[in-house]
Amino acid sequence: MLLLNCPWCGPRDETEFHYGGQAHLPYPESPADLDDPQWAEYVFYRENPKGPFAERWSHATGCRRWFNAVRDTATYQVLATYRLDEPRPDALSEGGNR
Known part of the structure:
Protein backbone atom coordinates (compact mmCIF):
# COMPACT_ATOMS: atom_id res chain seq x y z
CA MET A 1 0.00 0.00 0.00
CA LEU A 2 1.23 3.48 -0.87
CA LEU A 3 1.66 6.02 1.95
CA LEU A 4 1.31 9.68 0.93
CA ASN A 5 2.33 12.59 3.12
CA CYS A 6 -0.33 15.29 2.76
CA PRO A 7 1.41 18.66 3.37
CA TRP A 8 -1.48 19.69 5.67
CA CYS A 9 -2.65 16.43 7.30
CA GLY A 10 0.50 14.30 7.43
CA PRO A 11 1.01 10.69 6.32
CA ARG A 12 -2.14 8.89 5.16
CA ASP A 13 -3.05 5.72 3.28
CA GLU A 14 -3.35 6.01 -0.50
CA THR A 15 -7.08 5.14 -0.35
CA GLU A 16 -7.74 8.68 0.97
CA PHE A 17 -6.35 10.29 -2.20
CA HIS A 18 -7.24 10.77 -5.86
CA TYR A 19 -4.61 10.90 -8.58
CA GLY A 20 -4.73 14.06 -10.70
CA GLY A 21 -2.19 13.43 -13.44
CA GLN A 22 1.08 15.07 -14.35
CA ALA A 23 2.10 18.17 -12.37
CA HIS A 24 3.55 21.45 -13.64
CA LEU A 25 1.66 21.62 -16.94
CA PRO A 26 1.30 25.24 -18.01
CA TYR A 27 -2.09 26.29 -19.40
CA PRO A 28 -1.83 27.47 -23.02
CA GLU A 29 -1.17 31.22 -23.27
CA SER A 30 -3.67 31.69 -26.13
CA PRO A 31 -6.19 28.85 -25.88
CA ALA A 69 4.24 14.50 -5.26
CA VAL A 70 7.40 13.19 -6.87
CA ARG A 71 7.02 9.44 -7.27
CA ASP A 72 9.46 6.96 -8.79
CA THR A 73 7.44 5.16 -11.45
CA ALA A 74 9.80 2.17 -11.44
CA THR A 75 9.71 1.49 -7.68
CA TYR A 76 6.39 3.24 -6.80
CA GLN A 77 8.24 5.01 -3.95
CA VAL A 78 7.09 8.54 -3.08
CA LEU A 79 10.23 10.67 -2.99
CA ALA A 80 8.66 14.00 -1.96
CA THR A 81 5.35 15.81 -1.46
CA TYR A 82 4.86 19.57 -1.58
CA ARG A 83 2.17 22.24 -1.81
CA LEU A 84 1.16 23.69 -5.18
CA ASP A 85 2.72 27.04 -4.29
CA GLU A 86 6.12 25.45 -3.59
CA PRO A 87 8.75 24.63 -6.23
CA ARG A 88 9.46 21.03 -7.11
CA PRO A 89 12.14 19.77 -4.71
CA ASP A 90 15.22 18.00 -5.97
CA ALA A 91 13.99 14.67 -4.61
CA LEU A 92 16.95 12.71 -5.91
CA SER A 93 19.71 14.59 -4.12
CA GLU A 94 17.82 15.67 -0.99
CA GLY A 95 15.90 12.48 -0.26
CA GLY A 96 12.66 14.47 -0.42
CA ASN A 97 9.87 15.08 2.08
CA ARG A 98 8.30 11.70 2.61
Missing part, protein backbone atom coordinates in the same frame (compact mmCIF):
# COMPACT_ATOMS: atom_id res chain seq x y z
CA ALA A 32 -8.41 30.33 -28.61
CA ASP A 33 -5.53 30.00 -31.07
CA LEU A 34 -5.16 26.23 -30.61
CA ASP A 35 -6.59 23.88 -33.20
CA ASP A 36 -8.08 20.47 -32.33
CA PRO A 37 -4.82 18.47 -32.60
CA GLN A 38 -3.04 21.00 -30.36
CA TRP A 39 -5.85 20.81 -27.76
CA ALA A 40 -5.74 17.01 -27.91
CA GLU A 41 -2.00 17.10 -27.26
CA TYR A 42 -2.46 19.45 -24.28
CA VAL A 43 -5.33 17.44 -22.76
CA PHE A 44 -4.33 13.84 -23.45
CA TYR A 45 -0.60 13.50 -24.08
CA ARG A 46 1.59 13.19 -21.01
CA GLU A 47 5.12 12.14 -20.23
CA ASN A 48 5.62 8.53 -19.19
CA PRO A 49 9.14 8.35 -17.73
CA LYS A 50 10.77 5.52 -15.89
CA GLY A 51 11.95 7.09 -12.65
CA PRO A 52 11.02 10.26 -10.72
CA PHE A 53 7.83 11.90 -12.00
CA ALA A 54 5.93 14.93 -10.62
CA GLU A 55 2.21 14.22 -10.10
CA ARG A 56 -0.84 16.01 -8.70
CA TRP A 57 -2.86 14.40 -5.91
CA SER A 58 -6.00 15.41 -4.02
CA HIS A 59 -6.62 14.47 -0.38
CA ALA A 60 -10.23 13.54 -1.16
CA THR A 61 -11.32 12.17 2.22
CA GLY A 62 -9.20 14.54 4.31
CA CYS A 63 -8.58 18.25 3.84
CA ARG A 64 -9.67 18.05 0.14
CA ARG A 65 -6.63 20.08 -0.94
CA TRP A 66 -4.45 19.47 -3.99
CA PHE A 67 -0.69 18.95 -3.69
CA ASN A 68 2.19 17.62 -5.77
Whole structure:
Protein backbone atom coordinates (compact mmCIF):
# COMPACT_ATOMS: atom_id res chain seq x y z
CA MET A 1 0.00 0.00 0.00
CA LEU A 2 1.23 3.48 -0.87
CA LEU A 3 1.66 6.02 1.95
CA LEU A 4 1.31 9.68 0.93
CA ASN A 5 2.33 12.59 3.12
CA CYS A 6 -0.33 15.29 2.76
CA PRO A 7 1.41 18.66 3.37
CA TRP A 8 -1.48 19.69 5.67
CA CYS A 9 -2.65 16.43 7.30
CA GLY A 10 0.50 14.30 7.43
CA PRO A 11 1.01 10.69 6.32
CA ARG A 12 -2.14 8.89 5.16
CA ASP A 13 -3.05 5.72 3.28
CA GLU A 14 -3.35 6.01 -0.50
CA THR A 15 -7.08 5.14 -0.35
CA GLU A 16 -7.74 8.68 0.97
CA PHE A 17 -6.35 10.29 -2.20
CA HIS A 18 -7.24 10.77 -5.86
CA TYR A 19 -4.61 10.90 -8.58
CA GLY A 20 -4.73 14.06 -10.70
CA GLY A 21 -2.19 13.43 -13.44
CA GLN A 22 1.08 15.07 -14.35
CA ALA A 23 2.10 18.17 -12.37
CA HIS A 24 3.55 21.45 -13.64
CA LEU A 25 1.66 21.62 -16.94
CA PRO A 26 1.30 25.24 -18.01
CA TYR A 27 -2.09 26.29 -19.40
CA PRO A 28 -1.83 27.47 -23.02
CA GLU A 29 -1.17 31.22 -23.27
CA SER A 30 -3.67 31.69 -26.13
CA PRO A 31 -6.19 28.85 -25.88
CA ALA A 32 -8.41 30.33 -28.61
CA ASP A 33 -5.53 30.00 -31.07
CA LEU A 34 -5.16 26.23 -30.61
CA ASP A 35 -6.59 23.88 -33.20
CA ASP A 36 -8.08 20.47 -32.33
CA PRO A 37 -4.82 18.47 -32.60
CA GLN A 38 -3.04 21.00 -30.36
CA TRP A 39 -5.85 20.81 -27.76
CA ALA A 40 -5.74 17.01 -27.91
CA GLU A 41 -2.00 17.10 -27.26
CA TYR A 42 -2.46 19.45 -24.28
CA VAL A 43 -5.33 17.44 -22.76
CA PHE A 44 -4.33 13.84 -23.45
CA TYR A 45 -0.60 13.50 -24.08
CA ARG A 46 1.59 13.19 -21.01
CA GLU A 47 5.12 12.14 -20.23
CA ASN A 48 5.62 8.53 -19.19
CA PRO A 49 9.14 8.35 -17.73
CA LYS A 50 10.77 5.52 -15.89
CA GLY A 51 11.95 7.09 -12.65
CA PRO A 52 11.02 10.26 -10.72
CA PHE A 53 7.83 11.90 -12.00
CA ALA A 54 5.93 14.93 -10.62
CA GLU A 55 2.21 14.22 -10.10
CA ARG A 56 -0.84 16.01 -8.70
CA TRP A 57 -2.86 14.40 -5.91
CA SER A 58 -6.00 15.41 -4.02
CA HIS A 59 -6.62 14.47 -0.38
CA ALA A 60 -10.23 13.54 -1.16
CA THR A 61 -11.32 12.17 2.22
CA GLY A 62 -9.20 14.54 4.31
CA CYS A 63 -8.58 18.25 3.84
CA ARG A 64 -9.67 18.05 0.14
CA ARG A 65 -6.63 20.08 -0.94
CA TRP A 66 -4.45 19.47 -3.99
CA PHE A 67 -0.69 18.95 -3.69
CA ASN A 68 2.19 17.62 -5.77
CA ALA A 69 4.24 14.50 -5.26
CA VAL A 70 7.40 13.19 -6.87
CA ARG A 71 7.02 9.44 -7.27
CA ASP A 72 9.46 6.96 -8.79
CA THR A 73 7.44 5.16 -11.45
CA ALA A 74 9.80 2.17 -11.44
CA THR A 75 9.71 1.49 -7.68
CA TYR A 76 6.39 3.24 -6.80
CA GLN A 77 8.24 5.01 -3.95
CA VAL A 78 7.09 8.54 -3.08
CA LEU A 79 10.23 10.67 -2.99
CA ALA A 80 8.66 14.00 -1.96
CA THR A 81 5.35 15.81 -1.46
CA TYR A 82 4.86 19.57 -1.58
CA ARG A 83 2.17 22.24 -1.81
CA LEU A 84 1.16 23.69 -5.18
CA ASP A 85 2.72 27.04 -4.29
CA GLU A 86 6.12 25.45 -3.59
CA PRO A 87 8.75 24.63 -6.23
CA ARG A 88 9.46 21.03 -7.11
CA PRO A 89 12.14 19.77 -4.71
CA ASP A 90 15.22 18.00 -5.97
CA ALA A 91 13.99 14.67 -4.61
CA LEU A 92 16.95 12.71 -5.91
CA SER A 93 19.71 14.59 -4.12
CA GLU A 94 17.82 15.67 -0.99
CA GLY A 95 15.90 12.48 -0.26
CA GLY A 96 12.66 14.47 -0.42
CA ASN A 97 9.87 15.08 2.08
CA ARG A 98 8.30 11.70 2.61
